[in-house]
Amino acid sequence: MRVRSRRAQGSAPGEGENTPRGFDGAGVTAETPLDGRWLVRGKDGRLTAYARNEDGLLRWTEERPGGPGWEGPAFFPVPALTHLGLAQGADGYVHFVGRRTVDGPDGRPRVDLVHAIQYQTGRPVTAWRTLGNPYKADDERSARIGPPAAAVARSGRVHVFVRNANGGMMMRREGTNGKWEAWKDLKGTLGKETMAVMVTEAGRFELLVPGTDKAMRWAQSEPGAPFLKGDNLDVRIAGGAVSVLETSPDRTTYYWTDADTGTLVANRLDTDTPPITIGDTPAEGPVAVLRAELDDYDCTVLAHRARDGRVLLAACGTENEAGGLWWAATGERTGAPPALALDGLGRVVLATIGERGGLYVARQNREPGLALGPARRV
Numbered sequence: 001m002r003v004r005s006r007r008a009q010g011s012a013p014g015e016g017e018n019t020p021r022g023f024d025g026a027g028v029t030a031e032t033p034l035d036g037r038w039l040v041r042g043k044d045g046r047l048t049a050y051a052r053n054e055d056g057l058l059r060w061t062e063e064r065p066g067g068p069g070w071e072g073p074a075f076f077p078v079p080a081l082t083h084l085g086l087a088q089g090a091d092g093y094v095h096f097v098g099r100r101t102v103d104g105p106d107g108r109p110r111v112d113l114v115h116a117i118q119y120q121t122g123r124p125v126t127a128w129r130t131l132g133n134p135y136k137a138d139d140e141r142s143a144r145i146g147p148p149a150a151a152v153a154r155s156g157r158v159h160v161f162v163r164n165a166n167g168g169m170m171m172r173r174e175g176t177n178g179k180w181e182a183w184k185d186l187k188g189t190l191g192k193e194t195m196a197v198m199v200t201e202a203g204r205f206e207l208l209v210p211g212t213d214k215a216m217r218w219a220q221s222e223p224g225a226p227f228l229k230g231d232n233l234d235v236r237i238a239g240g241a242v243s244v245l246e247t248s249p250d251r252t253t254y255y256w257t258d259a260d261t262g263t264l265v266a267n268r269l270d271t272d273t274p275p276i277t278i279g280d281t282p283a284e285g286p287v288a289v290l291r292a293e294l295d296d297y298d299c300t301v302l303a304h305r306a307r308d309g310r311v312l313l314a315a316c317g318t319e320n321e322a323g324g325l326w327w328a329a330t331g332e333r334t335g336a337p338p339a340l341a342l343d344g345l346g347r348v349v350l351a352t353i354g355e356r357g358g359l360y361v362a363r364q365n366r367e368p369g370l371a372l373g374p375a376r377r378v
Contacts, residue, residue, distance in 0.1 A: 028075050029357025030058050032336045034096075035085030035147065039351045042121030043092035045344025049351050049359050050094075052084045057096065060359050060378060061122045065344025067363065070378040076125050078114075083147030087158070094118040095158050096125070097148040109143050113162065131160060134170045134183045141165040146193040154203040154223065161207060167191040169209060169218070171227065186227055188216045192240035194286075202250040208269075210240040210256075217269065233269070236260055238282060245289040247300065247319050255287045255302070264304070266321045276321045279314065281306050285337040291318060292348050294370055301348055301370060303340055309333040311352055315370045332360060332375055348372070 030051035038050045045065030051058045056078040063069035078084070084098040096116045104110045113131040118124075135142040146163030153159065159173040168188040175181045191209040199205055203223030209216045215233040220226070236259035247253040247268070254267045255278070264279035264287065283304035290301045298318045302325070305311055311332035314325040332338070334352040343349050347364040350372060354360050362375035 028055075028058065028073070029053065030073070030353050030359070031357065033339065033353055035083065035149065036087055037339065037341070038086065039339035039341040039349065040086075040088045040094060041341055041344065044121050046121045047341055047343055047349060048094070048121055049339070049361075050086060051353055051357075051359070052078075052081065053357070054081075055079065056081070057084065057125070062343075066347070067343065067361075068376075070359075070361070071122070073359070078116075078128060081114075085147065085149055087150040087152050089152030089156050089158075090154055091156055092120070093152070093156070095150055095152060097131075097150045097160050098128075099145070099147045099162075101143075104139070108139055110139065111142050111145060113145075113148050113160065115158070115160070131172060131180065132183075134162070134164055134172075134185075145170075146191075149195050149197050151197045151199050151205060153199060153205070159197075159205065161186075161195060161197055163191045163193055163195075163209070167211070169195075169207070169216070186218055187229055190214070191216055194240040194242065196242045196244040196254060196286075198244045198246065198252065200246050200250045200252065204250065206244065206252055208242055208244065208254055210237040210242055212236075215242075235267075238262070239285065241283065241286040243286045243289050245291065245300065247291070253300075253319065255289055257282045268319070278302070278316075278321050278325050279304075279312070279327055281312060281327065284309075288338050288340040288350075290340040290342065290348065292342060292370075293346070294348075295368060299370075301340055303330075303338045303350055305334055305337055309335060311338050311350070313350065313370070313372070330362065330372065330375070332362070334360075350375070 031053040034050045046062040049060045057076040058073040060072035080100045080102045081098045098114045114128045116128045117126045133142045144165040148162045150160050157174040164170050167190040169186040171184045190211040195209045197207045204220045207218040217230045218227045238257035238259040242256040262282045263277045265275040267275045284307050288303040299315050300318045301315045303313045311330045312327045314327045316325045332352045339351045350362045352360045358377045360375045362372040365373040
Protein backbone atom coordinates (compact mmCIF):
# COMPACT_ATOMS: atom_id res chain seq x y z
CA MET A 1 0.00 0.00 0.00
CA ARG A 2 1.33 3.39 -0.94
CA VAL A 3 2.00 5.64 2.03
CA ARG A 4 3.34 9.09 1.25
CA SER A 5 3.31 12.57 2.75
CA ARG A 6 4.90 15.83 1.81
CA ARG A 7 5.29 19.18 3.54
CA ALA A 8 4.26 22.53 2.21
CA GLN A 9 7.18 24.62 0.98
CA GLY A 10 8.68 26.73 3.76
CA SER A 11 6.48 25.45 6.58
CA ALA A 12 8.82 23.48 8.80
CA PRO A 13 7.56 23.20 12.37
CA GLY A 14 8.00 26.42 14.25
CA GLU A 15 9.19 28.33 11.21
CA GLY A 16 5.95 29.71 9.77
CA GLU A 17 6.17 33.38 8.87
CA ASN A 18 2.65 34.28 9.93
CA THR A 19 1.35 34.31 13.45
CA PRO A 20 -1.63 31.90 13.61
CA ARG A 21 -5.06 33.41 13.96
CA GLY A 22 -6.20 33.56 17.59
CA PHE A 23 -2.79 33.95 19.23
CA ASP A 24 -2.85 37.03 21.39
CA GLY A 25 -0.08 39.42 22.30
CA ALA A 26 0.87 37.35 25.32
CA GLY A 27 2.04 34.60 22.95
CA VAL A 28 -0.32 31.81 24.03
CA THR A 29 1.19 28.64 22.56
CA ALA A 30 0.80 24.91 23.08
CA GLU A 31 3.38 22.88 24.94
CA THR A 32 1.96 19.38 24.51
CA PRO A 33 -1.18 17.68 23.19
CA LEU A 34 -3.68 16.33 25.66
CA ASP A 35 -3.40 12.71 26.74
CA GLY A 36 -5.60 10.38 24.73
CA ARG A 37 -7.03 10.94 21.23
CA TRP A 38 -6.45 14.66 21.04
CA LEU A 39 -7.88 15.07 17.51
CA VAL A 40 -11.61 14.23 17.51
CA ARG A 41 -14.61 14.59 15.20
CA GLY A 42 -17.85 16.03 16.50
CA LYS A 43 -21.41 15.14 15.63
CA ASP A 44 -21.44 17.93 13.02
CA GLY A 45 -18.43 16.38 11.22
CA ARG A 46 -15.91 19.06 12.23
CA LEU A 47 -12.54 18.12 13.69
CA THR A 48 -11.19 19.65 16.89
CA ALA A 49 -7.58 19.49 18.14
CA TYR A 50 -6.65 20.02 21.79
CA ALA A 51 -3.38 20.90 23.49
CA ARG A 52 -2.29 22.52 26.72
CA ASN A 53 0.33 24.70 28.30
CA GLU A 54 1.06 25.45 31.95
CA ASP A 55 -1.87 27.87 32.11
CA GLY A 56 -4.68 25.86 30.55
CA LEU A 57 -6.37 24.33 27.52
CA LEU A 58 -6.04 25.31 23.86
CA ARG A 59 -8.51 24.32 21.14
CA TRP A 60 -8.50 24.54 17.34
CA THR A 61 -11.76 23.85 15.45
CA GLU A 62 -12.45 23.28 11.75
CA GLU A 63 -14.63 25.99 10.23
CA ARG A 64 -16.57 23.37 8.26
CA PRO A 65 -16.48 19.56 7.85
CA GLY A 66 -13.49 18.58 5.76
CA GLY A 67 -11.75 21.94 6.19
CA PRO A 68 -9.48 23.37 5.08
CA GLY A 69 -10.02 26.42 7.31
CA TRP A 70 -9.64 26.34 11.09
CA GLU A 71 -10.58 28.65 13.95
CA GLY A 72 -8.42 29.24 17.01
CA PRO A 73 -6.69 28.51 19.10
CA ALA A 74 -9.29 29.35 21.73
CA PHE A 75 -7.76 29.45 25.19
CA PHE A 76 -9.42 28.24 28.41
CA PRO A 77 -7.46 29.05 31.58
CA VAL A 78 -7.07 26.09 33.92
CA PRO A 79 -4.37 26.95 36.48
CA ALA A 80 -2.23 24.49 38.44
CA LEU A 81 -2.74 21.49 36.12
CA THR A 82 0.07 18.94 35.91
CA HIS A 83 -1.74 16.65 33.44
CA LEU A 84 -4.80 16.90 31.21
CA GLY A 85 -6.49 14.24 29.11
CA LEU A 86 -9.75 13.77 27.26
CA ALA A 87 -12.27 11.16 26.16
CA GLN A 88 -15.16 11.43 23.72
CA GLY A 89 -18.44 9.60 24.13
CA ALA A 90 -20.71 8.17 21.46
CA ASP A 91 -22.89 11.27 21.94
CA GLY A 92 -20.00 13.44 20.77
CA TYR A 93 -19.45 15.07 24.17
CA VAL A 94 -15.77 15.63 24.99
CA HIS A 95 -14.83 15.05 28.63
CA PHE A 96 -11.65 16.55 30.07
CA VAL A 97 -9.99 15.08 33.16
CA GLY A 98 -6.98 16.71 34.79
CA ARG A 99 -4.63 16.39 37.74
CA ARG A 100 -4.24 19.61 39.70
CA THR A 101 -1.65 20.49 42.34
CA VAL A 102 -1.87 23.55 44.59
CA ASP A 103 0.00 24.44 47.76
CA GLY A 104 -2.01 24.20 50.96
CA PRO A 105 -1.85 26.68 53.84
CA ASP A 106 1.03 24.69 55.32
CA GLY A 107 2.99 24.78 52.05
CA ARG A 108 2.43 21.08 51.33
CA PRO A 109 0.98 20.15 47.93
CA ARG A 110 -2.72 19.36 47.67
CA VAL A 111 -3.65 17.16 44.71
CA ASP A 112 -7.10 16.60 43.26
CA LEU A 113 -8.64 15.57 39.96
CA VAL A 114 -10.91 17.85 37.92
CA HIS A 115 -13.49 17.32 35.19
CA ALA A 116 -15.15 19.52 32.55
CA ILE A 117 -17.26 18.92 29.44
CA GLN A 118 -17.58 20.34 25.94
CA TYR A 119 -21.07 19.40 24.74
CA GLN A 120 -20.80 20.44 21.09
CA THR A 121 -18.06 21.29 18.60
CA GLY A 122 -16.81 24.84 19.11
CA ARG A 123 -19.01 25.47 22.13
CA PRO A 124 -17.72 26.68 25.52
CA VAL A 125 -16.24 24.31 28.07
CA THR A 126 -18.19 23.93 31.32
CA ALA A 127 -16.86 24.92 34.70
CA TRP A 128 -14.15 22.66 36.10
CA ARG A 129 -15.43 20.57 38.99
CA THR A 130 -13.34 18.56 41.40
CA LEU A 131 -13.51 14.77 41.51
CA GLY A 132 -11.52 14.77 44.74
CA ASN A 133 -8.80 12.24 45.43
CA PRO A 134 -8.87 8.56 46.49
CA TYR A 135 -7.02 9.63 49.66
CA LYS A 136 -9.23 12.14 51.42
CA ALA A 137 -7.17 12.65 54.57
CA ASP A 138 -3.67 11.56 53.56
CA ASP A 139 -1.80 14.38 51.84
CA GLU A 140 1.38 12.33 51.44
CA ARG A 141 -0.30 9.50 49.55
CA SER A 142 -2.66 11.79 47.66
CA ALA A 143 0.36 13.62 46.22
CA ARG A 144 1.59 10.34 44.71
CA ILE A 145 -1.42 9.55 42.53
CA GLY A 146 -0.83 9.50 38.79
CA PRO A 147 -2.50 11.37 35.94
CA PRO A 148 -6.09 10.34 35.22
CA ALA A 149 -7.47 8.66 32.11
CA ALA A 150 -11.12 8.54 31.12
CA ALA A 151 -13.51 6.60 28.94
CA VAL A 152 -17.23 6.98 28.33
CA ALA A 153 -19.75 4.14 28.41
CA ARG A 154 -22.28 3.83 25.59
CA SER A 155 -24.83 5.19 28.08
CA GLY A 156 -22.75 8.38 28.44
CA ARG A 157 -21.49 7.58 31.95
CA VAL A 158 -17.92 8.79 32.42
CA HIS A 159 -15.37 6.48 34.03
CA VAL A 160 -12.13 7.94 35.42
CA PHE A 161 -9.08 5.79 36.18
CA VAL A 162 -5.98 6.77 38.13
CA ARG A 163 -2.89 5.01 39.47
CA ASN A 164 -2.87 5.11 43.25
CA ALA A 165 0.09 5.64 45.58
CA ASN A 166 1.02 1.94 45.48
CA GLY A 167 0.76 1.47 41.72
CA GLY A 168 -2.71 -0.09 41.80
CA MET A 169 -5.73 1.27 39.94
CA MET A 170 -8.65 3.28 41.26
CA MET A 171 -11.84 4.09 39.39
CA ARG A 172 -14.58 6.65 39.88
CA ARG A 173 -17.62 6.85 37.61
CA GLU A 174 -20.87 8.65 37.15
CA GLY A 175 -23.85 6.82 38.60
CA THR A 176 -27.10 6.20 36.76
CA ASN A 177 -28.55 9.22 38.59
CA GLY A 178 -25.80 11.51 37.27
CA LYS A 179 -23.98 11.79 40.60
CA TRP A 180 -20.44 10.52 40.99
CA GLU A 181 -20.03 7.23 42.82
CA ALA A 182 -17.34 6.64 45.43
CA TRP A 183 -13.82 5.64 44.41
CA LYS A 184 -13.47 1.91 43.76
CA ASP A 185 -10.20 0.02 44.24
CA LEU A 186 -9.49 -2.23 41.24
CA LYS A 187 -6.40 -3.62 43.02
CA GLY A 188 -3.07 -4.26 41.32
CA THR A 189 0.42 -2.96 42.05
CA LEU A 190 3.54 -1.47 40.43
CA GLY A 191 1.63 0.24 37.60
CA LYS A 192 3.16 3.15 35.74
CA GLU A 193 1.42 6.45 35.06
CA THR A 194 0.31 5.66 31.51
CA MET A 195 -2.49 3.34 30.46
CA ALA A 196 -4.73 2.40 27.54
CA VAL A 197 -8.48 2.35 28.12
CA MET A 198 -11.28 1.92 25.61
CA VAL A 199 -14.94 1.01 25.24
CA THR A 200 -15.73 -1.48 22.46
CA GLU A 201 -18.68 -1.06 20.11
CA ALA A 202 -20.42 -3.72 22.20
CA GLY A 203 -20.00 -1.48 25.25
CA ARG A 204 -17.33 -3.40 27.18
CA PHE A 205 -14.49 -1.57 28.93
CA GLU A 206 -10.88 -2.75 28.64
CA LEU A 207 -7.93 -1.32 30.56
CA LEU A 208 -4.22 -2.12 30.14
CA VAL A 209 -1.68 -0.62 32.56
CA PRO A 210 2.07 -1.09 31.97
CA GLY A 211 4.40 -1.82 34.88
CA THR A 212 8.16 -2.14 35.14
CA ASP A 213 8.39 -5.65 33.68
CA LYS A 214 4.74 -6.65 33.49
CA ALA A 215 1.42 -5.21 32.43
CA MET A 216 -1.90 -5.39 34.26
CA ARG A 217 -5.21 -5.84 32.50
CA TRP A 218 -8.85 -5.39 33.47
CA ALA A 219 -11.93 -6.09 31.36
CA GLN A 220 -15.68 -6.46 31.60
CA SER A 221 -17.28 -9.70 30.46
CA GLU A 222 -20.24 -7.69 29.19
CA PRO A 223 -21.42 -4.07 29.33
CA GLY A 224 -22.11 -2.97 32.88
CA ALA A 225 -20.41 -6.01 34.44
CA PRO A 226 -17.74 -5.67 37.16
CA PHE A 227 -14.16 -4.93 36.14
CA LEU A 228 -12.26 -8.21 36.39
CA LYS A 229 -8.48 -8.27 36.68
CA GLY A 230 -6.79 -10.81 34.46
CA ASP A 231 -3.38 -12.41 34.85
CA ASN A 232 -0.42 -10.08 34.55
CA LEU A 233 1.28 -10.07 31.16
CA ASP A 234 5.01 -10.79 31.08
CA VAL A 235 5.90 -7.90 28.80
CA ARG A 236 8.17 -4.88 29.04
CA ILE A 237 6.61 -1.84 27.37
CA ALA A 238 9.12 0.89 26.54
CA GLY A 239 8.25 4.11 28.31
CA GLY A 240 4.94 2.62 29.41
CA ALA A 241 3.43 3.92 26.16
CA VAL A 242 0.59 1.73 24.87
CA SER A 243 -2.30 2.34 22.44
CA VAL A 244 -5.42 0.33 21.68
CA LEU A 245 -7.82 0.00 18.73
CA GLU A 246 -10.91 -2.15 18.16
CA THR A 247 -9.91 -4.09 15.04
CA SER A 248 -12.91 -6.43 14.74
CA PRO A 249 -16.24 -6.64 16.54
CA ASP A 250 -15.51 -6.63 20.30
CA ARG A 251 -11.83 -7.51 19.73
CA THR A 252 -8.96 -5.14 20.42
CA THR A 253 -5.36 -4.83 19.29
CA TYR A 254 -2.73 -3.18 21.49
CA TYR A 255 0.36 -1.44 20.13
CA TRP A 256 3.59 -0.71 21.97
CA THR A 257 7.37 -0.73 21.67
CA ASP A 258 8.95 -3.83 23.14
CA ALA A 259 11.60 -2.63 25.60
CA ASP A 260 13.84 -5.66 24.99
CA THR A 261 13.92 -5.62 21.19
CA GLY A 262 13.22 -1.92 20.51
CA THR A 263 10.62 -2.88 17.89
CA LEU A 264 6.99 -1.85 17.54
CA VAL A 265 4.59 -4.73 18.03
CA ALA A 266 0.87 -5.41 17.60
CA ASN A 267 -0.79 -7.59 20.23
CA ARG A 268 -4.22 -9.26 20.24
CA LEU A 269 -4.31 -10.47 23.80
CA ASP A 270 -7.50 -12.54 23.56
CA THR A 271 -6.14 -14.79 20.81
CA ASP A 272 -3.32 -17.29 20.49
CA THR A 273 -1.58 -15.02 17.99
CA PRO A 274 1.91 -14.06 19.20
CA PRO A 275 2.97 -10.40 19.08
CA ILE A 276 3.60 -9.22 15.52
CA THR A 277 6.55 -6.95 14.77
CA ILE A 278 5.31 -3.94 12.81
CA GLY A 279 8.32 -1.60 12.80
CA ASP A 280 12.00 -1.51 13.71
CA THR A 281 12.03 2.17 14.75
CA PRO A 282 10.99 2.53 18.41
CA ALA A 283 8.07 4.85 19.10
CA GLU A 284 8.76 7.75 21.41
CA GLY A 285 5.41 7.84 23.18
CA PRO A 286 2.16 6.17 22.15
CA VAL A 287 1.34 5.20 18.58
CA ALA A 288 -1.63 6.95 16.94
CA VAL A 289 -3.94 4.31 15.46
CA LEU A 290 -7.02 4.60 13.24
CA ARG A 291 -9.24 2.39 11.10
CA ALA A 292 -9.95 3.77 7.64
CA GLU A 293 -11.15 2.54 4.27
CA LEU A 294 -8.33 2.85 1.73
CA ASP A 295 -8.86 1.75 -1.87
CA ASP A 296 -12.04 -0.05 -0.69
CA TYR A 297 -10.11 -2.07 1.93
CA ASP A 298 -10.55 -1.99 5.71
CA CYS A 299 -7.17 -0.73 6.87
CA THR A 300 -5.35 0.28 10.02
CA VAL A 301 -3.34 3.50 9.82
CA LEU A 302 -0.52 4.08 12.31
CA ALA A 303 1.65 7.11 13.05
CA HIS A 304 4.36 7.56 15.63
CA ARG A 305 7.18 9.83 16.61
CA ALA A 306 10.68 8.40 16.29
CA ARG A 307 13.36 9.29 18.82
CA ASP A 308 14.79 11.95 16.52
CA GLY A 309 11.40 13.67 16.33
CA ARG A 310 10.41 12.46 12.85
CA VAL A 311 6.80 11.41 12.36
CA LEU A 312 6.45 8.05 10.58
CA LEU A 313 3.26 6.80 8.92
CA ALA A 314 2.15 3.34 7.79
CA ALA A 315 -0.97 1.39 6.84
CA CYS A 316 -1.93 -2.27 6.52
CA GLY A 317 -5.02 -4.41 6.16
CA THR A 318 -6.80 -4.47 9.51
CA GLU A 319 -5.55 -7.43 11.57
CA ASN A 320 -3.12 -8.26 8.75
CA GLU A 321 0.01 -6.70 10.24
CA ALA A 322 1.85 -9.94 9.42
CA GLY A 323 1.40 -9.08 5.74
CA GLY A 324 3.84 -6.22 6.23
CA LEU A 325 3.83 -2.49 6.80
CA TRP A 326 5.88 0.08 4.93
CA TRP A 327 6.76 3.02 7.15
CA ALA A 328 7.25 6.35 5.43
CA ALA A 329 8.71 9.53 6.94
CA THR A 330 6.12 12.30 6.62
CA GLY A 331 8.52 15.23 6.76
CA GLU A 332 7.00 16.32 10.09
CA ARG A 333 9.03 16.75 13.26
CA THR A 334 7.50 17.16 16.68
CA GLY A 335 8.30 16.86 20.34
CA ALA A 336 5.01 15.10 21.13
CA PRO A 337 2.92 12.17 19.90
CA PRO A 338 0.99 12.79 16.67
CA ALA A 339 -2.77 12.25 16.21
CA LEU A 340 -4.92 10.65 13.52
CA ALA A 341 -8.62 11.07 12.70
CA LEU A 342 -11.08 10.83 9.85
CA ASP A 343 -12.52 14.17 8.76
CA GLY A 344 -16.13 14.81 7.83
CA LEU A 345 -15.44 13.63 4.26
CA GLY A 346 -13.85 10.36 5.39
CA ARG A 347 -10.25 11.41 4.70
CA VAL A 348 -7.32 10.57 6.96
CA VAL A 349 -5.93 13.58 8.83
CA LEU A 350 -2.56 13.69 10.57
CA ALA A 351 -2.00 16.38 13.22
CA THR A 352 1.15 17.40 15.08
CA ILE A 353 2.15 20.14 17.49
CA GLY A 354 5.17 22.04 16.17
CA GLU A 355 8.25 23.05 18.11
CA ARG A 356 6.88 26.56 18.69
CA GLY A 357 3.43 25.48 19.76
CA GLY A 358 1.49 25.66 16.50
CA LEU A 359 -0.87 23.05 15.08
CA TYR A 360 0.12 21.38 11.79
CA VAL A 361 -2.38 19.37 9.75
CA ALA A 362 -1.84 17.09 6.74
CA ARG A 363 -4.87 15.65 4.95
CA GLN A 364 -5.29 12.64 2.65
CA ASN A 365 -5.44 13.58 -1.03
CA ARG A 366 -7.06 11.82 -3.99
CA GLU A 367 -4.08 9.68 -4.95
CA PRO A 368 -4.33 5.89 -4.51
CA GLY A 369 -3.36 4.34 -1.20
CA LEU A 370 -2.59 6.62 1.69
CA ALA A 371 -1.07 9.80 0.28
CA LEU A 372 -1.14 12.96 2.39
CA GLY A 373 -1.07 16.47 1.02
CA PRO A 374 1.24 19.15 2.37
CA ALA A 375 1.16 19.76 6.10
CA ARG A 376 0.15 23.33 6.92
CA ARG A 377 0.18 25.39 10.07
CA VAL A 378 -3.33 26.44 10.98
